[in-house]
Amino acid sequence: MRRISWFNATSLTLGFAFLYIPMLVLVIYSFNANKLVTVWAGFSTRWYGELFRNEAFLDAAWVTLRVALVSSTLATVLGTAAAYVLVRGGKFYGRTLFSGMLYAPLVMPDVILGLSLLLLFISIGLDRGMMTIVLAHTTFSMAFVAVVVTSRLVAFDRSLEEAARDLGCTRWDAFRSVTLPIISPAVISGWLLGFTLSLDDLVIASFTSGPSATTLPIKIFSAVRLGVSPEINALSAILIGIVTVGVITTSLISKRAIMKRIAEENRADT
Amino acid sequence: MRRAALIALPFMWLLALFLVPFLIVAKISLSDIALAIPPYTPTLDLSRGWEGITDWVTGLDFENYIFLTTDSLYWKAYLSSLQIAVLSTLMTLAVGYPIAYAMSRAADEWRPTLLMLVILPFWTSFLIRVYSWKAILAQEGFLNQLLLSIGIISEPLTILNTNIAVYIGIVYTYLPFMVLPLYAALEKLDDSLLEAAEDLGCSRMKAFWLITVPLSKQGIIAGSFLVFIPVMGEFVIPTLLGGSDTLMIGKVLWEEFFSNRDWPVASSVAIILLAILIIPIVLFIKNEEKQWESEV
Amino acid sequence: MxxxxxxxxxxxxxxxxxxxxxxxxxxxxxxxxxxxxxxxxxxxxxxxxxxxxxxxxxxxxxxxxxxxxxxxxxxxxxxxxxxxxxxxxxxxxxxxxxxxxxxxxxxxxxxxxxxxxxxxxxxxxxxxxxxxxxxxxxxxxxxxxxxxxxxxxxxxxxxxxxxxxxxxxxxxxxxxxxxxxxxxxxxxxxxxxxxxxxxxxxxxxxxxxxxxxxxxxxxxxxxxxxxxxxxxxxxxxxxxxxxxxxxxxxxxxFIGDVNLLEGTFRRTGPERGEITYSENEPPIAAELFEDIPDGQTVSYAIRPEKIRVSAEKPEDRANSAWGTIIDIGYLGNVSTYHVQMAGGQMVKAAMTNSTRLDRRDFTWEDEVWLSWRETAGLVLTK
Structure with a gap:
């Protein structure tokens, strides 16, 4: 086993301290009884209570969740199809344009995406609301799904698909019974990524939402624009908690799966 | 024919919701502001037939672009965005490289955990992570309280609502975007290459510069673009952490659109930003494709 | 093989x-x-x-x-x-x-x-x-x-x-x-x-x-x-x-090991011919069934195991040549001798090791005779 050098240990410690201290501070202050967020006045869960009585926040959370569910599912279907076409589809007319359009939203500033989509919706007379946010989120989440799925497809042994064809599958059968089950971890993480991005997005949602649909980030933003707010601290702590539990659980599950696999492979070789 | 359908579905979606919107933005950037709904003129009126089209075409001009060059606010905002984006990309690289390097050198059984620790903030709300610095950097915030109590400073520092806070916020939120591609490149690095270099007479430091850094080039490029390009159009960080003198083009565009309701000017601001970013975006996509091809 | x-x-x-x-x-x-x-x-x-x-x-x-x-x-x-x-x-x-x-x-x-x-x-x-x-x-x-x-x-x-x-x-x-x-x-x-x-x-x-x-x-x-x-x-x-x-x-x-000697062909009988491959050596006598014009450049192919190595010039073989052992590849069951002939060509000959190592007949620098039958090799024109 390799021993870690002091330099590397310091880099990691400082790096992770930098990444985690701000979130930790936020969580701690969310239990502060004082309305002045930064002045500690004892432990309290008061702001959590206030948060759950705030109908506007709850409504926004519900809208956000629905938008995220629909848009990430749509993005997963479209993004997986796009990745498959790019990796396996060979040459076709407009391929460069296609991959350009697909990957550009990865880095395109949100303000440009949001503005352009809004102007589209207005010029075709589409009323802004949940539907328009879903369309917008699907478009940019699709790029992230495509990237994740592409990297899995590239590493995928093509002869597996050929073997399926050889054994009597049509192309679609081969995709459904061999390719999809094998790339499914990537498809799932693509979906999760799309889901999170949609939950998280402020700028595009601000452009494309209408008065009928306000998302949680829009609410948070208008609350914190001018200063810190204890209710938002509580909300942040809850969101951080959900993500932490989710990420730790999935990584534990996948770690166990990997360990099991390594053990089995060792057994098979002996 | 299934293949054609498979291609057509995402292709049409992207054409309708990515390419066409840009053409609309380009068109509106050539229009004039008007007190109407939508608030610009001319609008294409196809019911008037050919005359409608010619009126529409002659109604377009480059007035907004000329306006952008005459008002110093705009080009100052572009330059300041460029400066902030370049500097913060370099800072993120300087902070991220040692982390990615240390992760790639860590023992195998630690790596998944370390990777998870880098990814975790990435899944946490961007908005909340930016917001968390407000409580830390404020006059009466956590950092000042800490420094005052240790006695390093006697007066609270003013960090929030300055460019320093903006830099901190950018490095903080974009760090995972830098670390992940760097780690992916460094992890692939074969240890025996470094041993070979040392065997051939390199010092460790020299081996690092001659072997490790060049071989992580693709990671450096990918990470830098992933930070630089979105930061150029960043809106949330300068709005929440920056001050009134923090000038960034994303903020200008937002205000032009939502506060001034000047859609044509907002559109031309977006078009110029896009023109600035098109080269880095193309380079980024090329770099990604090269990476995939090398893995096939 | x-x-x-x-x-x-x-x-x-x-x-x-x-x-x-x-x-x-x-x-x-x-x-x-x-x-x-x-x-x-x-x-x-x-x-x-x-x-x-x-x-x-x-x-x-x-x-x-x-x-x-x-x-x-x-x-x-x-x-x-x-x-x-x-x-x-x-x-x-x-x-x-x-x-x-x-x-x-x-x-x-x-x-x-x-x-x-x-x-x-x-x-x-x-x-x-x-x-x-x-x-x-x-x-x-x-x-x-x-x-x-x-x-x-x-x-x-x-x-x-x-x-x-x-x-x-x-x-x-x-x-x-x-x-x-x-x-x-x-x-x-x-x-x-x-x-x-x-x-x-x-x-x-x-x-x-x-x-x-x-x-x-x-x-x-x-x-x-x-x-x-x-x-x-x-x-x-x-x-x-x-x-x-x-x-x-x-x-x-491509298949197996082979010695290739390039030379000029001359017909000596209905199913007989000879190949001159070196000034210092007598031509190789070969059996063949193909029609090859006299004077054509051909390759004479012979497998190492078809060549015998001996200390004395054998009288019962149609072809023989004299050379020096340069290298010996010991493979256990067989040994391959790399023999340099008077004209400078290297020829490989494989001999079964029917005796134990300490009683091996030849060693480096030994001068030996290589010999093979008329039917052992093949005249190739392509």
Missing amino acids: AEKPRKPSQVVYAPWEDPQAKPLIEFRGVTKKFGEFVAIDDLTLDIYEREFFALLGPSGCGKTTMMRMLAGFERPTEGDILLGGQSIVGVPPNERPVNMMFQSYALFPHLSVWDNIAFGLKRDKLPKDRITERVEEMLRLTRLEKFGHRKPHQISGGQRQRVALARSLAKAPKLLLLDEPLGALDRKLREETQFELMDIQEKTGTTFVIVTHDQEEAMTVASRIAVMDNGKVIQVDTPARVYEAPNSVYVAD
Whole structure:
């Protein structure tokens, strides 16, 4: 086993301290009884209570969740199809344009995406609301799904698909019974990524939402624009908690799966 | 024919919701502001037939672009965005490289955990992570309280609502975007290459510069673009952490659109930003494709 | 390398010598281009039913392309491929009675061994009990009964190879394609598996086409070998004839070890000729059946094991030459002597080590006589 050098240990410690201290501070202050967020006045869960009585926040959370569910599912279907076409589809007319359009939203500033989509919706007379946010989120989440799925497809042994064809599958059968089950971890993480991005997005949602649909980030933003707010601290702590539990659980599950696999492979070789 | 359908579905979606919107933005950037709904003129009126089209075409001009060059606010905002984006990309690289390097050198059984620790903030709300610095950097915030109590400073520092806070916020939120591609490149690095270099007479430091850094080039490029390009159009960080003198083009565009309701000017601001970013975006996509091809 | 003894039934089975026999597979003037690159160049070839046919050649010679055209993954640019008299060009891979065993095995990692073998049968919509029966049969044939429930990553490399074989045989194809099937196995396992493959081929009576770059493997398993180079078939023949009667310098050189001496030809009798290859040596007397004009430059090919090394000049051999031992390669069962002849040419001669090491006859720098019979070598013009 390799021993870690002091330099590397310091880099990691400082790096992770930098990444985690701000979130930790936020969580701690969310239990502060004082309305002045930064002045500690004892432990309290008061702001959590206030948060759950705030109908506007709850409504926004519900809208956000629905938008995220629909848009990430749509993005997963479209993004997986796009990745498959790019990796396996060979040459076709407009391929460069296609991959350009697909990957550009990865880095395109949100303000440009949001503005352009809004102007589209207005010029075709589409009323802004949940539907328009879903369309917008699907478009940019699709790029992230495509990237994740592409990297899995590239590493995928093509002869597996050929073997399926050889054994009597049509192309679609081969995709459904061999390719999809094998790339499914990537498809799932693509979906999760799309889901999170949609939950998280402020700028595009601000452009494309209408008065009928306000998302949680829009609410948070208008609350914190001018200063810190204890209710938002509580909300942040809850969101951080959900993500932490989710990420730790999935990584534990996948770690166990990997360990099991390594053990089995060792057994098979002996 | 299934293949054609498979291609057509995402292709049409992207054409309708990515390419066409840009053409609309380009068109509106050539229009004039008007007190109407939508608030610009001319609008294409196809019911008037050919005359409608010619009126529409002659109604377009480059007035907004000329306006952008005459008002110093705009080009100052572009330059300041460029400066902030370049500097913060370099800072993120300087902070991220040692982390990615240390992760790639860590023992195998630690790596998944370390990777998870880098990814975790990435899944946490961007908005909340930016917001968390407000409580830390404020006059009466956590950092000042800490420094005052240790006695390093006697007066609270003013960090929030300055460019320093903006830099901190950018490095903080974009760090995972830098670390992940760097780690992916460094992890692939074969240890025996470094041993070979040392065997051939390199010092460790020299081996690092001659072997490790060049071989992580693709990671450096990918990470830098992933930070630089979105930061150029960043809106949330300068709005929440920056001050009134923090000038960034994303903020200008937002205000032009939502506060001034000047859609044509907002559109031309977006078009110029896009023109600035098109080269880095193309380079980024090329770099990604090269990476995939090398893995096939 | 000596020819291995073959079973009588296999010796008799030689449909390629029967002009009435109908081939199972016919390549008719097949050309395959990838852009500008010509992978297969106007190739015509027949393969008969129940044959174990080997495509042998260096990497990039086109053998894999031929196999992929048979499987249906590539389409010939020109020409036609017939299976049982019917063109199969344009028939998709899933509709061909042809199955393939992939070089990487391509076992589906998410399915158990049992489900991997059942995969093709399920596509045929066979009744459940029929599938079960067939899978069990295949597991028995490949001695995998105990491993049906395991996943591919839970078994060893040799077992994976057998699963791949069982899976491709399960649908009882008319033709089984094997792409470097033993490439991933270590030497010992490979040799065992070669005989196992032959056994299974005989039991099932399936036509096998194997792609390999390993000449020993091709010699061991195949009834006929097609030696390929640059998209062309150079020679198609039984292993013994490919080894003993190569039709060209390329084949002689590719299969086994060979000495090639270049010289000028002169006819000395109806089936006799001689080759002058050096000013200092008498010409080589050779038997031949080809018409070669006098004065033509030819290659004289002779296998090392056909040359005898002796201290005295032997009187009973038609050809002899004198030289100095430069190097000895000791391989256990045989030793290869690298002998430099008076004219400077290096010749390899292989001698069986019938005595123990300490009583070896020759050593470095020894001057020796090399001798061989008139019929030992071959005059090649290509």
